[in-house]
Amino acid sequence: TRELSLAAVDLGASSGRVMAARVGPGRLDLTELHRFPNRPVRTAGTLHWDVLGLYAGVLDGLRAAGREADGLDGIGIDSWAVDVGLLDADGALLGNPVHYRDARHETAVPAVHAVVPPDELYRVNGLQHLPFNTVFQLAAMRGTARFAAARQALLVPDLLAYWLTGARVAEVTNASTTGLLDATTRQWATGLLDRLELPRDLLADLVQPGDEIGRLTAEVRAETGLGEVPVVAVGSHDTASAVAGVPARGDRFAYVSCGTWSLVGVELEKPVLTEAGRTAGFTNELGVDGTVRYLHNVMGLWLLQESLRTWAAAGLPADLPELLAAAARVPAFTAVVDVDDPRFLPPGDVPARIAQVCTETGQTPPQSQAETVRCVVDSLALAYRRTVRAAVELSGRDVDVVHLVGGGARNALLCQLTADACQRPVLAGPVEAAALGNALVQARALGALEGGLGEMRRLLRTTQALVEYRPSGSDAGWAAAEARVAR
Numbered sequence: 004t005r006e007l008s009l010a011a012v013d014l015g016a017s018s019g020r021v022m023a024a025r026v027g028p029g030r031l032d033l034t035e036l037h038r039f040p041n042r043p044v045r046t047a048g049t050l051h052w053d054v055l056g057l058y059a060g061v062l063d064g065l066r067a068a069g070r071e072a073d074g075l076d077g078i079g080i081d082s083w084a085v086d087v088g089l090l091d092a093d094g095a096l097l098g099n100p101v102h103y104r105d106a107r108h109e110t111a112v113p114a115v116h117a118v119v120p121p122d123e124l125y126r127v128n129g130l131q132h133l134p135f136n137t138v139f140q141l142a143a144m145r146g147t148a149r150f151a152a153a154r155q156a157l158l159v160p161d162l163l164a165y166w167l168t169g170a171r172v173a174e175v176t177n178a179s180t181t182g183l184l185d186a187t188t189r190q191w192a193t194g195l196l197d198r199l200e201l202p203r204d205l206l207a208d209l210v211q212p213g214d215e216i217g218r219l220t221a222e223v224r225a226e227t228g229l230g231e232v233p234v235v236a237v238g239s240h241d242t243a244s245a246v247a248g249v250p251a252r253g254d255r256f257a258y259v260s261c262g263t264w265s266l267v268g269v270e271l272e273k274p275v276l277t278e279a280g281r282t283a284g285f286t287n288e289l290g291v292d293g294t295v296r297y298l299h300n301v302m303g304l305w306l307l308q309e310s311l312r313t314w315a316a317a318g319l320p321a322d323l324p325e326l327l328a329a330a331a332r333v334p335a336f337t338a339v340v341d342v343d344d345p346r347f348l349p350p351g352d353v354p355a356r357i358a359q360v361c362t363e364t365g366q367t368p369p370q371s372q373a374e375t376v377r378c379v380v381d382s383l384a385l386a387y388r389r390t391v392r393a394a395v396e397l398s399g400r401d402v403d404v405v406h407l408v409g410g411g412a413r414n415a416l417l418c419q420l421t422a423d424a425c426q427r428p429v430l431a432g433p434v435e436a437a438a439l440g441n442a443l444v445q446a447r448a449l450g451a452l453e454g455g456l457g458e459m460r461r462l463l464r465t466t467q468a469l470v471e472y473r474p475s476g477s478d479a480g481w482a483a484a485e486a487r488v489a490r
């Protein structure tokens with residue numbers, strides 16, 4: 004086994020980055036080589052992703068990675084889930100992928116549920132009902148000229164891999180977020196496709212994390228100066244890579260993958276397809292090495308990101324570290340909201356929506372920016388508390404520790420409050436769990452590492468800096484706050 008130079012492409016809802024990784028026995032170093040903004044664009048009433056802009060950013064990053072490392076041994080791509088690019092019969096992209104925060108997707112929910120009732124859908128796909136799951140997106144597009152011309156739907160990382168290699172595949176962890184994968188057989192749910200009158204060949208053949216997708220095409224080699232580098236399938240759903248990047252010991256852990264969304268749950272060997280899990284909003288997404296990510300989508304740092312955007316547009320202070328420092332001085336539980344309220348999903352004035360929810364629940368709305376930030380952080384910790392407890396109850400998996408990975412691991416106030424709310428130690432970090440999980444899966448596929456997730460996680464523990472937060476304070480305040488939100 005030798006050391007490898009890898010590029011981990013990790014696309015988030017607000018920025019994309021290309022990281023260079025050096026991986027080998029006892030070594031795991033990550034350097035950010037290129038970061039570029041990911042700005043959604045609204046045209047004619049529809050919110051889109053600028054996927055060509057993202058691809059250009061990826062090419063820039065790969066060029067830099069090749070230069071820096073003097074060649075690359077592998078490339079892996081992960082991104083947010085559910086959204087697809089449609090290809091026509093010639094393999095050309097039919098317009099920009101629609102953003103999951105576009106309101107149109109949910110118009111198809113009643114039509115889908117009329118054909119396949121929600122409880123039956125869950126028994127097949129095991130997915131938390133989110134109005135933007137691919138199944139609803141595709142159903143909403145039926146009848147459009149674009150959909151009539153479509154021959155294939157590729158998830159975003161698969162679309163980028165197609166442009167890099169010419170090969171069209173569907174990586175299975177991300178496929179598990181579409182609502183069209185059978186959670187038990189882990190194959191496309193052809194029965195569902197037929198009943199929903201979605202063509203079976205719209206979806207590409209499944210590949211597993213670790214499979215080689217293809218090699219860079221001559222065109223891409225000319226653009227980047229790279230050689231015939233393999234593009235390796237990783238957990239192409241960013242959350243799958245992030246969970247692979249959780250530095251856990253054993254299996255008694257919960258995780259909060261904390262970025263724009265907070266994905267809160269446990270790792271299992273088998274799906275849990277119970278009605279109780281469905282009504283509690285738990286999803287069975289697939290992870291690396293055949294694991295199940297039994298988790299719930301909590302609204303996440305989006306509430307802070309969108310608040311900052313609103314304030315910046317109004318000329319108000321919008322520096323997160325400063326606002327968090329001020330929020331830490333605000334008394335706890337001045338106001339708390341259910342962060343999963345669907346009204347927080349679309350882009351817009353989140354502080355105003357928070358104020359409205361507070362008024363509706365008989366609380367005094369936050370009176371300052373600091374109070375709004377404190378309300379969001381308290382409310383997120385409260386949601387983590389509720390969700391960790393539900394994950395344990397519904398799955399029967401006990402947990403001793405909560406791993407908090409992703410950008411939120413930098414937020415000390417949130418980490419401490421999470422430890423307090425969950426009454427368990429929180430191990431925070433790594434911030435770049437998704438890119439690390441991405442690089443580790445590539446490294447193993449290319450022969451630089453051996454073993455399973457346990458060995459990858461051991462390497463993470465010995466190479467990455469983690470911060471521990473011990474639970475403090477009493478549980479009573481949290482229990483009371485929980486009752487306020489439930490009301």
Ligand code: LFR
Nearest residue numbers: 082083084085241242264300
């Ligand atoms: C996180 C994430 C979530 C998914 C959401 C939408 O980045 O991938 O797991 O539910 O984005 O795709």
